[in-house]
Every structure is written in C-alpha cells, then in structure tokens.
Amino acid sequence: MAFVPEDDEHHSANSTYRAPGSPTWAERETLLGKQLDRPPPGLQRPEDRCHAAYAIFFSLGVGGMLPWNFFVTAKEYWAFKLRNCSSSASRRDPEDSDILNYFESYLAIASTVPSLLCLVANFLLVNRVPVQVRVLASLVVTLSIFVVMSVLVKVDTSSWTRGFFTVTIICMAIVSGSATIFNSSVFGLTGSFPMRNAQALISGGAMGGTISAVASLVDLAASNDVRDSALAFFLTAVVFLGLCMGLYLLLPRLEYARYHMKSVGPVHVFSGEEGLTPDSLHSPLVASKSVESHTPPLRPILKKTAGLGFCIIYLFFVTALIFPAISTNIESLHKSSGSPWTTKFFVPLTTFLLLNFSDLCGRQITAWIQLPGPNSKVLPVLSLLRTGLIPLFVLCNYQPRVHLTTVVFQSDIYPMLFTCLLGLSNGYLSTLALIYGPKIVPRELAEATGVVMSFYIYVGLMLGSACSALLEHLI
Known part of the structure; x- marks a missing residue:
C-alpha cells in the first residue's frame, strides 16, 4: 500500500485528503481499508477492548432489523x-380475497413509504x-x-378481520418509521467510527433476519398453533428491543466509543456550496464567512455519494422486487406429496x-x-447484473x-x-456501498x-x- 509524504496530506477527523493537484484517495483503490480509518498524526486511538464496541453495534443491527x-x-x-376474509369471498366482496392474496405487497408498501418520510x-x-x-x-x-x-395475538379478530388488517398495516407503518429513525441514526453515528463498526451494524441487520427465520422454524416444529x-415472535422482539436500549446506554461508557463520539463542531452552510470540498470545511478563511445551520x-x-447511491438504490430495488412478494409464493413442486418439507417448512x-x-x-x-x-465502474456493473435474477x-x-x-x-x-445468489450479492455489494459513503466526506458530515x-x-x-405488486399481477 502506497502512502504520500506527510507534508502532501491534509487530515480531517474522518478521512485523509491530498493537497490540490494530487490524486485523491478515492481515485486509487489501493488506499482503501486501514488508511480510511487512520487517525490524525499525534493522536493515539484507544483499542476496542474485547471488541466490545463491535459487539454492541452488531447487536444494535440485530435489534434494528428484527x-x-x-x-x-x-x-x-x-x-x-x-x-x-377469503373464506366467504365468493359470496361477498372480491376485495376480501385480494387482502389475503396480496398481503405481503401491502405490508411491503406500508413499511417503505413511512420509512422514506421518516428518513427525511x-x-x-x-x-x-x-x-x-x-x-431511545x-x-x-x-x-x-x-x-x-x-x-392482539390472543384476541379473537374473526368478527372484525378488515379492521385487524387496518390495524396491522398501521402498526407496520409505525414500526417501520421508528425503526428507520433508529437504524439511520445509529448508522449515522458509525460514520465517526472506523469502517469495521459500520460493517458490524450492517451484518447485525442480516443476523436479525437469520434469527427471525430460525425462530420461525423452531416455532413451526414445536407448536401446532400459529x-x-x-x-413467541413478538415477545422475542420485545426482549431484543429492551436489550438494545441497555447496550446503547452502555456504549458511551467505553473509552474507545467516547474517543470517536467526541463533538466535531457545528455544520456550516457555505455560499458556494456547489464547490464544497473536504479541505474547504477546515479552512479558517471560509469558516469565518460561514453561517451555522x-x-x-x-x-x-x-x-x-451519487455513484454509491445509484448502486444502493438499484441493489435494494431488485431485492425488494423479489423478496418477499415473489419468493415467498414459490411452492415446492412436490407439495402434493403432503410431506412437512414440501408444505410446512x-x-x-x-x-x-x-x-x-x-x-x-x-x-x-x-x-x-x-x-x-467506491469509484470503481465494476460496482455499478455488478449491481445491474442482478437484474437477471428477476426472470429466474x-x-x-x-x-x-x-x-x-x-x-x-x-x-x-x-x-x-x-x-443464495440474491442474498450473497445483496449482502456483499450493498455493504460495500454503505460503508464507503460516510468515509468519503468530512467527519462533520458523516452522520x-x-x-x-x-x-x-x-x-x-x-x-x-x-x-412487486405490479409484477405479481402480471404473473
């Protein structure tokens, strides 16, 4: 790994930047990795003892997605x-059958739209x-x-099924909105930490999905009553959410976390914002003319982040198009055999x-x-290649x-x-794009x-x- 002389670099609290006229680190892929997280000269960064901060961020990722x-x-x-709804759909309203058949699509829309608004x-x-x-x-x-x-699990809702559907959609919207604020806030916080902590948070999110899948299988095998x-699902989520509260309150007690969470000062708005560069944020002449906002x-x-943003949007577009609306409705070709493998599991x-x-x-x-x-043309190409998974x-x-x-x-x-291809490609490519984002801006803008x-x-x-709702109606 090649490094430029010390006098040819400008250090921020978040990244290393070269002087004007020199190639930026983003133009040289070999500078990625440890150099992105290298502390400024003269500052000793505390060690993450027993990987405690890593474990906390991983656990917060689990609780955020669970x-x-x-x-x-x-x-x-x-x-x-x-x-x-569907038991007497032939005698009543076709809309009743639609509620059951396309419930996953309605649930997906109810989760994404509020999430987008809460992100703003x-x-x-x-x-x-x-x-x-x-x-909190x-x-x-x-x-x-x-x-x-x-x-509501123990409440008989057979007499107000449509009302239960409405309550469920509203609850999903609220959960999605609050979970979005939680996830984006914690992910923004990791922008002030080394990349491994952002990777821990993102991996924890996938572990949350894995835990829920394992819990589903265990419950299906052990219980005949859905x-x-x-x-058990909902109570497990309550326990994990309570655990997340405790772990988040514990985080600032770690010396390693306090070092990275220290205040970086107010963000400024500049008159020439289009030409804003990392160095300009630290220039005394420019800062003196700025206005706090x-x-x-x-x-x-x-x-x-435009290039990385395109990759992230398209990666999750393909994933959400397929999962859960399409993939959960793929049945075993031997379902008629009646075996638990082809039906229940x-x-x-x-x-x-x-x-x-x-x-x-x-x-x-x-x-x-x-x-x-982050600047490689291979990343968007690999993202676009996932389009082929849809017809498959x-x-x-x-x-x-x-x-x-x-x-x-x-x-x-x-x-x-x-x-497997859908999951591996989504996990690897999206995580790369996500952890690069906060590292290519000054620390003041990391969160x-x-x-x-x-x-x-x-x-x-x-x-x-x-x-996905449109695709379901076309199949």
Whole structure:
C-alpha cells in the first residue's frame, strides 16, 4: 500500500485528503481499508477492548432489523388472522380475497413509504435533536407497538378481520418509521467510527433476519398453533428491543466509543456550496464567512455519494422486487406429496432462512475483502447484473399463476440456488456501498451522510415494493 509524504496530506477527523493537484484517495483503490480509518498524526486511538464496541453495534443491527423481519416472517399467522376474509369471498366482496392474496405487497408498501418520510425527517433533525434522544425514542415506540401486537395475538379478530388488517398495516407503518429513525441514526453515528463498526451494524441487520427465520422454524416444529408461534415472535422482539436500549446506554461508557463520539463542531452552510470540498470545511478563511445551520448541507453530500447511491438504490430495488412478494409464493413442486418439507417448512427454509443467512455471509465477507472500491465502474456493473435474477424467480413454481403459466425450472433446487445468489450479492455489494459513503466526506458530515445512505436504501425498497405488486399481477 502506497502512502504520500506527510507534508502532501491534509487530515480531517474522518478521512485523509491530498493537497490540490494530487490524486485523491478515492481515485486509487489501493488506499482503501486501514488508511480510511487512520487517525490524525499525534493522536493515539484507544483499542476496542474485547471488541466490545463491535459487539454492541452488531447487536444494535440485530435489534434494528428484527422487528421488520418478524412482521414479514410471521406469514402463517397473518394468513390465519385474515383467512376469514377469503373464506366467504365468493359470496361477498372480491376485495376480501385480494387482502389475503396480496398481503405481503401491502405490508411491503406500508413499511417503505413511512420509512422514506421518516428518513427525511431524521435528516432535518440531525443537528436539532441529539442522537441519543432519537435512538431511545424510536426504540420505545417500536417496543410499544410490539406489546400491542402481542396482545392482539390472543384476541379473537374473526368478527372484525378488515379492521385487524387496518390495524396491522398501521402498526407496520409505525414500526417501520421508528425503526428507520433508529437504524439511520445509529448508522449515522458509525460514520465517526472506523469502517469495521459500520460493517458490524450492517451484518447485525442480516443476523436479525437469520434469527427471525430460525425462530420461525423452531416455532413451526414445536407448536401446532400459529398464534403461539406469533406470540413467541413478538415477545422475542420485545426482549431484543429492551436489550438494545441497555447496550446503547452502555456504549458511551467505553473509552474507545467516547474517543470517536467526541463533538466535531457545528455544520456550516457555505455560499458556494456547489464547490464544497473536504479541505474547504477546515479552512479558517471560509469558516469565518460561514453561517451555522441546523440543517446539514445536502447538495455536497448527494454530489459526493451519487455513484454509491445509484448502486444502493438499484441493489435494494431488485431485492425488494423479489423478496418477499415473489419468493415467498414459490411452492415446492412436490407439495402434493403432503410431506412437512414440501408444505410446512419449504418457504421458511428456502426463502427466509436461506436468504438471510446468505445475506449475512455476504455482509460479513466485507470485513476482510473490500473490492471493488467506491469509484470503481465494476460496482455499478455488478449491481445491474442482478437484474437477471428477476426472470429466474418468476420462472420458478410461483403460485398462483394466471398469465405466465409455464414453469421453466422443474426442480426445488433452483429457487434455493437463486435465493443464495440474491442474498450473497445483496449482502456483499450493498455493504460495500454503505460503508464507503460516510468515509468519503468530512467527519462533520458523516452522520448526515449516514442518514442519506439509509435514504438510498429506502428509495430502492419503496420502488421495489411498488413494482412487486405490479409484477405479481402480471404473473
């Protein structure tokens, strides 16, 4: 790894920048990795003893994604609660059948639209509301909703099924919004830490999905009542959310965390914001002319992260287009045999567990391999290549089929293979793009950039969820 002489570098609290006229680090992929997280000369960075901060961020990632995953994974429970709609659909309203058949799409839309709005609000609140307040408030709201859902598990809703559907969608919207504020705030916080901590948070999110999938399988095997399974899901989420509160309060007590969480000063708005460079943020002449603002400057962040943003949006667009609306409706070709593998366990194993585990593996690989770099043309090319996964899933045994009646892949191994490719590619490529974002801006903008990177995620999820409903009607 090549380094330039010390007098040819300018150091910020977040990155190393070269003097004007020299190639920037972003133009040289070999400078990625440890140099991005190298502390300024003369400052001794504390060690992360026993990897405590890494473990805390990993656990926060689990708690941040567990609520959404439990909502999505409890498919049998929602079908049980909403089945009264379709039981007499032929005698009543066709809309009743639509509620049950396309429930996953409605759930996906209810989760992504509020998330997008809350991300915008969180960006505006970055410098107005302390991160601790945002994180803890979002955890309290999410925990409260899961307590309500736990109570509803034991309530007979057969006489007000449509009302239960409405309550569920509203709860999903609130959970998604509060979880988004939590996730984006914590991810923004990792912008002030070395990249390995952001990677821990992102990998923790995939572990949350894996835990929910394993919990689903255990509950299905141990319980014959889907209500008991759902209750175990929701109570587990309550426990994890409470754990997240304790771990987040513990984080500032670590010397390593205090070093990276120290105040970096107010963000400034400049008259020539289009030409904002990392060095200009630290120039006394420019800073003296700046005006303090409660809103971080958005234009330089978008300009700096545009390429990574495109990759993130498209990666999650393809993933949300396929999962859960398409992949969870792919049935075993031997379902008529009646075996538990082809009926009860096929979707939980081949979709939820396999996807989340492969996604976790892809994210964890980035802890050791960080290629391609942020300016590489390979990253967007690999993102676009994932488009080919869409027809592969459609041509599996998706049911019910109305327009595309031909099933090309006549084996259960194919959806398993395609799910592995979907998860690995999503985990690896999205994690790379996400951890690069806050590291290519000055530390003053790191938290706001983390929120913007989360915004890219939810744009992709929203577009994918909306298109998945259309794709389902076309199959």
